Amino acid sequence: MTGFTRPPERCEGGLSDVWLVSAADVVECGYDPAAEVFRTVTLRAGAAFVRYEFAEDTGRYRQYVSGRGPAACVVHELSFVLRRADSRCAAALDALLGASGAGFVALAGTAAGSLFVAGWSPGFGGECPLRLVSAEFDTQTGYDEDSGATLVLRSADADFSKPFAGPSPGRDE
Numbered sequence: 001m002t003g004f005t006r007p008p009e010r011c012e013g014g015l016s017d018v019w020l021v022s023a024a025d026v027v028e029c030g031y032d033p034a035a036e037v038f039r040t041v042t043l044r045a046g047a048a049f050v051r052y053e054f055a056e057d058t059g060r061y062r063q064y065v066s067g068r069g070p071a072a073c074v075v076h077e078l079s080f081v082l083r084r085a086d087s088r089c090a091a092a093l094d095a096l097l098g099a100s101g102a103g104f105v106a107l108a109g110t111a112a113g114s115l116f117v118a119g120w121s122p123g124f125g126g127e128c129p130l131r132l133v134s135a136e137f138d139t140q141t142g143y144d145e146d147s148g149a150t151l152v153l154r155s156a157d158a159d160f161s162k163p164f165a166g167p168s169p170g171r172d173e
Contacts, residue, residue, distance in 0.1 A: 130154060134152040
């Protein structure tokens, strides 16, 4: 058993960045069990992570235990709001729906600067893809910069997500 102490670095909450790729495009996620971190994400030729910019303070990643004992699983839930209900937002939703059959692997960055992988499980030795469970497109009645599409992606796994220590799209390029 291990306890928890707060690390000395900044500990702001929320997500700052989200990149998604179809789980079908992921060849391998290089996991280092000794360090308990992902070091690489290898994609098939021509595939790339796609960045989803979301309205400020709307990015959220939750993990919670569902069930008890040996049958318990960890539910992973990624949600965010695409700004502005316009044609670009509709096109992004359409692309997500088209790719949702295979599910998604996500790289997510927190406001404190850390990165983690969601949708790939070291416990299963493979994908545990996030699936689009809800997409609500709302134009609202008045002008509101945060009106748009609320997306929720979810998966079930045997373990909590793990940090990513490799280069991330957009940050380390």
